[in-house]
Structures are given as structure tokens and as C-alpha cells.
Amino acid sequence: MAAPTPRSAESPRQISYRISHQTEYHYSEPVAACQNQIRMQPVDGGNLVCHDTLVRIDPDPNSWDEHSDYFGNLVTTFSIESIHTALRVVVESRVTVTKPVISDAEALIPWEQALREQTGWLNPHIEEHRYRSPRIVPSDSFAAYAGESFAPGRKIVEAALDLTRRINHDFRYDSTATTVDTTTEEAFGLRAGVCQDFAHVEIACLRSIGLAARYVSGYLRTEPPPGKERLVGADESHAWLEIYAGEELGWLGLDPTNACLVSTDHIPICVGRDYGDVSPMRGVVLGGGTNTLKVSVDVAPVEANSAPASTSGKDAGESSLGKP
Template sequence: MNENANDDAQIRYRVRHLTEYRYSNNVAVCQNQVRMQPVTGGNVTCERTDLSIAPEPTSRDEHIDYFGNRVITFSIEAIHKSLTVDVESIVAVSAQMTTETQPSPEWETLLATSPDDLRRPMIDEHRFGSPRITPSEPFAKYAVGSFTPRRNIIDAALDLTRRINADFKYDTTATTVATTTKEAFTLRAGVCQDFAHVEIACLRAMGLAARYVSGYLRTLPPPGKERLIGADESHAWVEVYAGETIGWLGLDPTNACLVGTDHIPVCIGRDYDDVSPMRGVVLGGGTNTLKVSVDVEPIEPRERTSQASGSNGAG
């Protein structure tokens, strides 16, 4: 079975994520964290990633967080009325191992990992509640229709993914970044963040390990139309632990599909709170306007770049 959105063996991309803030009054000090740079791990190889900030930061540090994500922390301690963060990366994305040659275990066998599995703590922690997700009986009741006895994990999880896509309306006006998972579930509406949170809540309510993935999705223009620069979007989807052979299986409830090579993962976590692209505080500034542009461009295999130093496995 291969139901990836794109079944090419590997695709290379140049990704640019541009964030621009404009302030009505002067900002005296700002402090921010950025999680927009891919790292090598899983089905992604990060060949190069660069981040530029204007104005020039007073201080800038880098670390790898608990989940393996690359984090840039910076402060600007000078008067400014704008802030620009520009991230450009070159990555190669491989297809998931979900063909008919891969054994797909029954979902009940995944309710506990083997005591001998050294990855057990990093798997088991994704079975429980997190800041934005509380697994509960309503989610279990919804999910049980997909997780019938002895059904294999791929079929069951993909069925749940498709049901969420069919039952929930994609509506950018229905929710905000602060909408809770319970509220989105009741509304049966939202955006990719909400769809991902709902599916994770359902999977965890069934006792499975599921985690949140933020990244980018290549969008294809209509036939005969040019690709619009900056028209691609940040995206969110889900990974469920599918056993030692398959590992973490990517599911996209917004598009009712398994994750394919059109999906470019950047960060993983328990939910959105662990992976928000940029967060921070400012002193002053008045009101602000935010402009975000994301461009995902496939590039030819013959183009070569040097391996980025500091690229770390994200699990």
C-alpha cells in the first residue's frame, strides 16, 4: 500500500520563510525564540539552513531542545520599529516506508512498547496529555469507529485521518491560535493546527503514541498557471508510532492522506506549544502588523550544497 501524496523516492527543496513585524511605536527591547530550521532526521536531510535577523541582534544563541528541534534565541536591545526574520533552507525529503512490503502490525499490539526498546521513553510520553491536548472519552468514542479489533495500524490510522477530513470543515475564520482542542472538536471546524490536535487527541485516547509535526507543504498550481512565489504555507500534521519497522507514520488530516514527499517537516513536539515557529516578548511597540511569506521550491538534483554544520537529528 502506498498512498503518499507524492511517491517519488526523494525530492529536494529550497524553502524560504520570511517573517516581518512593523510597529506603530518604538520597541525598546525584544526577546524571541525561533523554530523554523529543519534538522536531519527521519526522512529529511538538511543540507543547508541559514537564518538572518534585522536589526542585528544584541545577543544570539542556539540550542537543540528536548525534542531535537533547532532553536535560535535572540534579543535586540536597541530602539527599532521593525523586525525581520528570514530563514532559507535546502532539504531533501524521502518517502515514508509504507509500501506493501512493510509489515503493518495490528494496532492493539502498539498499546505498549517493548521494555527492551531503548526509544521507549520518547515514545511513551506521547501517549498522554499535553498542554493543548487532553485525551478523553469523547475522543475515544469518535476514534473507535476506525480502530476495530485486529485492524492494522496503517489502515486504522488512515481511516481516522479521512474521517476527520470528511467530518470537519476547513475554515480559517472558525478558530484562532488560542482555540482549544476540545473547542475545535465541538465546532467540527478549524485549520491544520486544529485538525492535527483533534487527531492526536483521538489517537492518544485509544492508548497510542502520537505527536505533532510542524513544517511546510508544497502546493501545486492549477494546470497552466505559474507557481506563485510566497504562496506556500506553514502546515501541521500528525505522526503515530506504528511499530519498530515503520517507526513514526505521518498522517495529514487536513488533506486526508499519508504524509508524502510534498511534506517538509521542521519541528516535532507534543502539540503546537512545543513547536510554534516564533514566540517572544517586546517592550513598547504599540500596535503591530505581521506579514509572513513561505516559498517552497523544488530544485534539481544536480544542484549541490555543502552539509550544514550543526544539523542535528530530530528523531
């Protein structure tokens, strides 16, 4: 998960990116068969347009299926039924991200109005994000923490950003403090963790006062120190959240790891109730002994009108997804 990264004062209106996400497993013993799901392919929606996506898998899968899950995320399921000692999955995409625009009128909406506009049977896909999920359980403790930002009548954008900044200030970014299985309550008590924990805690706070909030996984463009070249493969997966801020504004992205509103440095890939809905890769193997995992992510800005990645010549281990 990405560590805090200093953000520029003003984001450009629109940025196009080439993204490469490479996952490699090496096994101490032969694997007889495996079945996996990946959620690494961007889809059109919100402030993102996906121009093309290419998936390569080695060894070649024996079966391959693509579908959209309940939340609209693109999922590839594949199985390998031959002996292998390593597995390599590469997902390459080209996307364009547009900076969200908040009008003066939208910025003045009180948070109680946003709460009223997200309830009821007409908004089932919004209201479901107001309640507990497997990894996030609302509580009085989370509500009390959120209440310091969401005073009566306070504007939704102002209150949400204040909560985001307070979590950033009060919590320590520490990759050794938590694991992928650390509960949200434990991370809240530790006041430490990584971006997954920061996002879970803020979602728990928002849901505890009745507001809809959902988990977002994706990528964050990192900026090298002044005078240094960017390192290829040094970018990482990142996590943030979105709050439903009313009918006019819709879903508003918040990044508590970096104390900011989401903009063109953030590239969304999947949304869900919590991390359990959007983990990039999951699966089962038969055999394999112990394994080592290596993940490399590269996020490179490109010209918006540059040529798309090739999507020709696909076979069992290569598929073009998204827009042609």
C-alpha cells in the same frame, strides 16, 4: 496555516527543496528591546536531510544563541537592545525529502501490537506522547470517535489512515472558525478549523485509546492550477501528526487536512507534544504599541545536486546552521 491542497496520485521517491520563510513585524511605536526564539530550521532525521540553513535578522541582534530543545528541534534565541520600529527574520534552507516506504509486513501489523511496543520504561520518548499535553487532553469523546476506525485486530496503517480520512470528511476547513488559542475540545465540537486543529483532534483521538502521537510543524509543497505558474511566497506553514506504529514501522506521518499519508510533499521542521512546543517564533518586546505581522513562505523544488546556499560571511545578524 495551509489549506487543503489536492495531492498527486503518486509522489516521486525523492525531492530536494529550497525553502524561504520570512517574518516581518512593523510596530506603531518604537521598541526599546526584544527577545525572541525561532524554530524554523530543519534538522536531519526521519525521511529528511538538511543540507544547509541560513538565518538573517534585521536589525542585528546584540546576542545570539543556538541549541537543540528537548524534542531535538533546532532553536535560535536572540535579543535586540536598540531602538527599532520593525523586525525582519529570514530563514533559508535546502533539504531533501525521501518518500517513506511501508512494506507489506509492516502494513499488516495489528494496532494492538503497535500499542504494546510503545509502552514501558525502555521507550520513554515514545510513551510520553501517549498522555495529555497542555493543548491536548484525552477523553471518552475522543476515544469513541477513534474507536470507529480502530476496531479490534484492525491493521495499524489501515486504521490510522481511516481515522485521518474520517476527520477530513467530517470536519470543515475554515480559517475563520478558530484561532491559535481555540482548544482542541472546541474545535472537535465545531467540526471545523485549520490544519493545527485537525492535527490536534487526531492526536487527541489516538492518545485517548492509548496510542502515542506527536505534533509536526513544517511546510507543504502546493501545486498551482493547471496552466498557471506557482506564486513565489504563496506557500504556507502546515501542521500534521505522526503516530508511533510499532518497532518496525516507527513514526508514521498522517495529514488529516489533506486525508493522506505524509510523503515527499511534506517537509518536517519541528516535532512536539502539541503546537505549544513548536510555534515558529515567539518572544517579548518592550514598547512597540500595536504591531502588524507579515509572513511569507516559499517552497521551491530544485535539482538534488544543485549548489547549496551560501553560508559564508556570517555576522551578528547572519548565521549558517545545519550541515556546511
